[in-house]
Amino acid sequence: MSQRAITSAPATDTTDADPMSQDAYTVSTADRVKAFLSPSNIGGVYVLLVMIVIFSIWVPDIFPEWDTAKQIMNTNAINALVALALIIPLSAGVFDLSVTATMTLSGVLCTYAVVNSGQPLIVGFLIAMGASVLVGVMNGVVVVVGKIDSLIATLATSFLVLAMVKWRTGSRNVSGVELSGSFTNIAQKAFGGLTLPVFYAVVLATIIWYVLEHTATGRRIYATGFNKEATRLASVRTERLRFGSLIVSSTLAGFAGIVLASNLGSGSPTAGTSYLLSAVAAVFLGATQLKHGRFNAWGTIIAVLILGTGTTGLGLAKVDQWAQDVFTGVVLIAALALTGLEVRRAGSESRRARSKRRSALTADGQVPSSTTVGTSA
Amino acid sequence: MTALTPSRGATTHSRPNVVDDGQRTLLRVTGVSKTFPGTKALDNVDFDVRAGEIHALVGHNGSGKSTLIKVLSGYHSPDPGALAWLDGEPVDITELGHGTHGAAGRLSFVHQDLGLVLEMNAIDNLALRGGFARTHFGRVKWREQNRAARRLMAPFAVDFDIHQPLSKATPVERTIVAIAAALQGWDSHGGVLVLDEPTAVLPPGEVHRLFKTVRALRDNGAGMVYVSHRLDEIFGLCDRVTVLRNGKEVATRDVAGLSKGELVHLMLGVEMQPDYRAPVPETVSTEPLLEVRGLAGVYLRNTTFALHRGEVLGIAGLPDSGRDELPRLLTDRSSMAYDGEVRVAGPSPRWTAFSAWKNDAVVLLPPDRGREGIISPMTVRENLTLSVLSRFGNPFRLDHRRERAFAAGWIDRLSVKTAGASSGVMTLSGGNQQKVLFGRTLARDPEVLVLCEPTAGVDIGARHAIYDFVAEQVRLGLSVIVASSDVGDLLALCTRILVLKDGVVAREMPAAGLTEHQLVHAMEGLESETQ
Numbered sequence: 039m040s041q042r043a044i045t046s047a048p049a050t051d052t053t054d055a056d057p058m059s060q061d062a063y064t065v066s067t068a069d070r071v072k073a074f075l076s077p078s079n080i081g082g083v084y085v086l087l088v089m090i091v092i093f094s095i096w097v098p099d100i101f102p103e104w105d106t107a108k109q110i111m112n113t114n115a116i117n118a119l120v121a122l123a124l125i126i127p128l129s130a131g132v133f134d135l136s137v138t139a140t141m142t143l144s145g146v147l148c149t150y151a152v153v154n155s156g157q158p159l160i161v162g163f164l165i166a167m168g169a170s171v172l173v174g175v176m177n178g179v180v181v182v183v184g185k186i187d188s189l190i191a192t193l194a195t196s197f198l199v200l201a202m203v204k205w206r207t208g209s210r211n212v213s214g215v216e217l218s219g220s221f222t223n224i225a226q227k228a229f230g231g232l233t234l235p236v237f238y239a240v241v242l243a244t245i246i247w248y249v250l251e252h253t254a255t256g257r258r259i260y261a262t263g264f265n266k267e268a269t270r271l272a273s274v275r276t277e278r279l280r281f282g283s284l285i286v287s288s289t290l291a292g293f294a295g296i297v298l299a300s301n302l303g304s305g306s307p308t309a310g311t312s313y314l315l316s317a318v319a320a321v322f323l324g325a326t327q328l329k330h331g332r333f334n335a336w337g338t339i340i341a342v343l344i345l346g347t348g349t350t351g352l353g354l355a356k357v358d359q360w361a362q363d364v365f366t367g368v369v370l371i372a373a374l375a376l377t378g379l380e381v382r383r384a385g386s387e388s389r390r391a392r393s394k395r396r397s398a399l400t401a402d403g404q405v406p407s408s409t410t411v412g413t414s415a
Numbered sequence: 416m417t418a419l420t421p422s423r424g425a426t427t428h429s430r431p432n433v434v435d436d437g438q439r440t441l442l443r444v445t446g447v448s449k450t451f452p453g454t455k456a457l458d459n460v461d462f463d464v465r466a467g468e469i470h471a472l473v474g475h476n477g478s479g480k481s482t483l484i485k486v487l488s489g490y491h492s493p494d495p496g497a498l499a500w501l502d503g504e505p506v507d508i509t510e511l512g513h514g515t516h517g518a519a520g521r522l523s524f525v526h527q528d529l530g531l532v533l534e535m536n537a538i539d540n541l542a543l544r545g546g547f548a549r550t551h552f553g554r555v556k557w558r559e560q561n562r563a564a565r566r567l568m569a570p571f572a573v574d575f576d577i578h579q580p581l582s583k584a585t586p587v588e589r590t591i592v593a594i595a596a597a598l599q600g601w602d603s604h605g606g607v608l609v610l611d612e613p614t615a616v617l618p619p620g621e622v623h624r625l626f627k628t629v630r631a632l633r634d635n636g637a638g639m640v641y642v643s644h645r646l647d648e649i650f651g652l653c654d655r656v657t658v659l660r661n662g663k664e665v666a667t668r669d670v671a672g673l674s675k676g677e678l679v680h681l682m683l684g685v686e687m688q689p690d691y692r693a694p695v696p697e698t699v700s701t702e703p704l705l706e707v708r709g710l711a712g713v714y715l716r717n718t719t720f721a722l723h724r725g726e727v728l729g730i731a732g733l734p735d736s737g738r739d740e741l742p743r744l745l746t747d748r749s750s751m752a753y754d755g756e757v758r759v760a761g762p763s764p765r766w767t768a769f770s771a772w773k774n775d776a777v778v779l780l781p782p783d784r785g786r787e788g789i790i791s792p793m794t795v796r797e798n799l800t801l802s803v804l805s806r807f808g809n810p811f812r813l814d815h816r817r818e819r820a821f822a823a824g825w826i827d828r829l830s831v832k833t834a835g836a837s838s839g840v841m842t843l844s845g846g847n848q849q850k851v852l853f854g855r856t857l858a859r860d861p862e863v864l865v866l867c868e869p870t871a872g873v874d875i876g877a878r879h880a881i882y883d884f885v886a887e888q889v890r891l892g893l894s895v896i897v898a899s900s901d902v903g904d905l906l907a908l909c910t911r912i913l914v915l916k917d918g919v920v921a922r923e924m925p926a927a928g929l930t931e932h933q934l935v936h937a938m939e940g941l942e943s944e945t946q
Contacts, residue, residue: 254804254813261801265790271747271781272802272855331792 081376082327082340085369086347093351100354108231114346115235116225116298120317121324121338122242123290127283128321129250129333130276131263132181132188134284135314137291139196139203140173142310144295146203146212149305152221153214159221163296170292173199174285182281192284203307212305225300235297239339242290246335259283260332319370320345326373344369439466441502441638442487442511442522442607448494449482449662456482457493458662464607464638469629471649471670472642473682474659474874480642483659484611487511487640488524523597527612529589530596537577537584537592538564545599567595571628587621591628598632608632609640614648615871626652644874646675658682682875693882693908695889697927699726703760704894705777705863707745710755710769714740716918722863722894724760727885729909729926730898731938736915739782742867742898744769746779778861780852782868788852789840796822796836798851803858825854829884846877853884857893864888866897870904882907902934914938 077084094102120137127134144166151162173195180191227234250256261269262276270276298313299305323345324338325331348369349362443463449456457479464470474480485491492509499508511522531540541564542548548559564577571591581589590613597608610629614622629652633639641653649656650670658665658681665681703721710718714737722728732738743750752769759767759776781787790798799822800807807821808814822836829850833843840848849869856864866885870878885908889895897908905912906929914922914937922937 252813252815253811254807255810257797257801257804257813261790261793261797264792265786267787268781268790269801270749271779271787273775273778273859274801 078330080327080340082323082337082344082373086340086344089344089347089351093347093355097351097354101351105231106350106354110343110346110350111236112228112233113350114342115233115239116294116301117313117316117320117346118239118339118342119235119242119294119297120291120313121320121342122239122246122335123287123294124317124321125246125250125324125333125335125338126259126286127188127280129256129263130259130280130283131266132280132283134177134192134287134291135189136173136177136192136196136199137287137294137317138310138312138314139199140170140288140291140310141295141298141313142307143173143199143203144170144292145299145302145310146207146295146305146307148296149212149214149217149221149299150206153212153216153305156216162221166296167289167292170288170295171285173292174288177284177288178281181284182277188284200307200311207305207307209307211307213303217300217303222300222303225297226303235301238293238297243335243339250332250334255279263333316345316366319366323370323373326376439502440464440500441466443500444487444508444511445498447483447486447497447508449479449486449491450494456662457486460659460662460664462657462664462667464640465655466638467633467636468654469633469639469641469652471653471656472640472659473644473649473656473678474665478659478682478874479662480659481611482662484524484609484640484642487522487609522607522609524609525590525593525597525611525613527615529593531581531589531593533582533589534580536580537568537575540581540592541567541596541599544596567599568592570631571595573624585621586617587624590617590625594628607638607640609642611642612644613641614643614645622648644878646678646875649678650675679875691879691882691907692927693879693886695727695886695908695910696725697910699910700724703758705760706758708756708758708766710741710744710757711753711918712737712740712744712750714918715744715915718755718915718918718920720913720920720923722896724894725889725892726911727889727895727897727909729905729912730896730915731902731905731912731934732915733938736938737918738898738900738915739867741915742779742782742865742896745863745896746774746777746865748774776862777865778856778859778863779865780856780867780869782871784845784848784852784871789848791839791841793840794837795826795831795833795840795843795851798840799825799836799854799858802855821858825858829854830880844877846873846880849873849877849881850884853881857888862894864893864895866895866899868899868901868904869897870899870901902931902938906931906934 073079090102100106120141123137124134147169148162148166151157151165152159157165176198177188177192177195180186180195181188184191223234225233225235229237250259258269258274258276259279261272261274262279266276266280295310298309302309320341321333321338323341324336325333327337327340328334329337345366348365352362352365440463443461445461447457447460447462460479460483462472462483472480472483482491486493486497486508489509489511497508499506499511501511532543535543538560542555542560545563545567548556548563550556561577568577568591571594573588573591575584575588581592584592594608594610594613598606613625613629617625626648629639629641633654641648643649650673653670655667656670656673656678657667658678660682668681700723702724704724704726705722707721708719714735716737718737718741720728730738730741740750744752744755755769756766757769757772758764785791790801793801796819800818803821804813804818807817819836825831826833826836831843831847831850831854833847840851843851864885869885870881873881885895895908897904899905906926909926912924912926912929912934913920914924914934916922916938924934924937
């Protein structure tokens with residue numbers, strides 16, 4: 039065996055790469071910069087810039103101010119935390135709809151422990167995080183062990199989690215003087231005008247980016263999400279990854295819940311649930327940025343900023359509330375549609391010829407099953 | 416428009432409406448070129464299909480035959496300069512696949528994946544292509560729909576329940592449903608049917624049923640384009656053959672008068688034996704590496720065999736013999752063996768129950784490349800290294816440089832044709848994707864490699880490259896089990912062949928000197944001593 043192993047291992051299986059074989063895959067720095075800046079890679083950033091220009095012209099007195107930028111970041115930091123929580127399971131091909139329920143549970147448990155049980159903050163924090171991990175385990179058992187479709191399963195567990203919230207709080211806000219001070223500081227303390235959640239989001243995005251891009255686990259997570267069966271046969275423990283990804287999302291959601299409660303200064307039994315739609319929107323929009331068709335952290339951050347800038351700008355322009363939701367919906371559809379086109383164009387065919395022929399393609403069953411964001415979920 | 420009736424056509428030798436049918440050209444394209452960034456996939460190809468012929472289109476992966484099919488179907492638009500005629504009438508080549516020229520000039524396609532919805536029954540699948548019969552209120556007239564489906568299926572003389580989901584039908588029945596769906600509203604005298612590797616997923620015993628259908632359509636005056644990798648099918652079925660190589664049309668010949676060797680020569684450009692045998696060692700040690708006794712699963716009942724060190728052991732058998740199950744039970748943790756024990760050579764070999772066996776050194780090359788092998792949204796490199804990522808760096812850091820070097824080494828070693836390791840794996844041809852999967856499995860340094868349908872959908876050139884590669888690994892000490900429905904794989908590659916029948920090892924035969932005829936006889940359970 040050893041004899042074969044030596045010869046079968048490619049000559050380049052050493053730290054020092056063979057310069058010849060590297061050559062073909064090394065791209066010049068200029069090309070790499072060009073590829074990075076191309077609209078198909080960071081189109082969202084250009085959209086963001088255009089939006090800033092438009093709003094600066096539309097509401098010149100208020101919008102182009104540093105304070106507005108800070109406000110956008112501060113008000114959307116929790117959105118970003120929730121969206122980031124969704125990335126790992128979605129990359130592994132698992133939907134976790136229960137994140138906002140977990141978030142609510144965590145906020146309520148933490149405040150309840152501090153206010154009603156008179157526990158120190160750290161105990162409340164640990165109780166909340168422990169409960170969140172348990173929700174993740176429950177999701178894992180239902181989805182991975184019970185082999186129930188994750189979309190339905192986590193929808194079902196959300197009800198269970200929210201039931202627990204109602205039972206504990208009687209649907210009333212948990213509030214008290216005990217919460218002011220160190221607890222509210224978790225979310226409200228600011229440095230240079232930016233509140234702490236902005237920093238949490240940046241740190242978390244960095245960690246998620248690193249894990250997905252620069253660890254073997256991250257690669258295996260993506261592979262699991264793309265083709266579970268093939269990945270499993272390639273000796274990857276896909277079920278363990280899926281289980282783990284649900285624990286990650288619940289844990290992150292638990293943390294986001296504490297931050298939300300701190301931000302509100304109370305444990306609200308309903309506040310978390312409104313975050314789900316915009317978080318899902320941001321993650322999917324984020325998958326169209328930077329890493330085509332792959333859910334990724336910085337793309338998600340860009341997406342949160344696009345959606346946040348849009349709604350804030352429209353708010354400052356005194357446009358009705360409903361228009362902000364229209365904006366979110368339209369941006370999402372447009373981004374996903376454009377990415378779909380982009381991915382298909384990557385199949386080396388001009389877009390013009392393709393759109394002309396699209397109807398015929400579907401009839402022939404010929405559209406390549408390339409990754410659009412929708413299919414990778 | 417009534418459905419065509421091949422069964423009637425088969426008995427009618429005169430072909431009405433076909434004037435001078437030997438000469439009538441239903442489809443002609445000339446000067447077809449297609450340039451992709453960096454490559455010329457098609458270079459000035461001429462191609463025509465006459466009424467009443469089966470015209471084979473062959474060539475190895477990357478020869479341009481799929482590109483040509485995609486140009487005909489309108490998926491790719493060719494470079495300027497290409498011309499097309501349908502039944503003598505000049506038409507815009509980009510409009511060929513649209514069926515806008517009336518039924519007489521219609522091209523129909525049956526693609527390799529058939530384009531069926533397996534959860535639905537034949538009636539639904541036919542209606543999805545041909546349209547539903549509906550009342551003014553939009554309600555589907557099911558009775559009429561059932562009648563239409565029966566009428567469409569009738570000519571093919573298949574006896575199966577059109578009300579049951581196609582997932583329960585056999586592969587050949589599905590293929591026939593796909594053909595029936597493609598032929599709805601078709602005029603057999605002027606239509607051209609393109610069959611893209613229709614036998615790729617068919618068990619050998621069922622291929623003749625498909626051939627009967629295809630011949631009947633031809634005899635009724637249709638023109639057929641038949642894409643296949645299998646030489647036997649071209650000689651058994653087709654009338655003319657067009658060979659593509661590197662995007663160029665090498666030759667168009669009548670099949671009659673052409674020898675296998677000549678055809679292979681045309682395809683490859685080098686002299687190559689169709690009765691090819693990989694250079695595996697003919698004599699191997701009798702030292703058992705892996706012993707299995709009493710293995711039982713869904714199909715397997717009581718299978719006992721031993722794999723010797725440095726041997727290529729073939730597993731032959733009909734589809735329900737347990738041939739497909741054996742590789743799974745040996746390699747896949749999730750597939751459960753009901754019973755059986757295993758003993759692996761080592762310092763202290765002992766019998767272990769299958770359920771308790773850690774089979775890390777026995778690695779599977781899965782049969783279904785698209786579903787179980789390739790991770791299509793990922794790059795060539797990511798596909799190659801997936802199984803061995805832990806070798807690069809540590810759990811907290813993936814060393815991209817080492818990963819790149821590793822992938823580059825395997826690409827070189829397997830001579831994978833790709834623009835680069837960062838290219839999407841779907842830009843590769845089927846044979847090259849298969850090479851990537853070989854790299855992925857061999858990178859794990861297995862002691863036993865279990866190949867399942869190793870050359871499915873792989874052209875003859877890549878096939879020989881794969882055989883040679885496996886043989887090289889065997890000479891270096893790898894032991895291999897090959898389970899394949901393609902007896903060509905077994906005859907080319909194995910040192911010994913086990914024939915499974917009804918879940919037990921029915922015959923054991925040395926592969927050297929074995930003929931296809933003898934092997935197939937043994938698979939069917941007939942005594943082949945007459946040969």
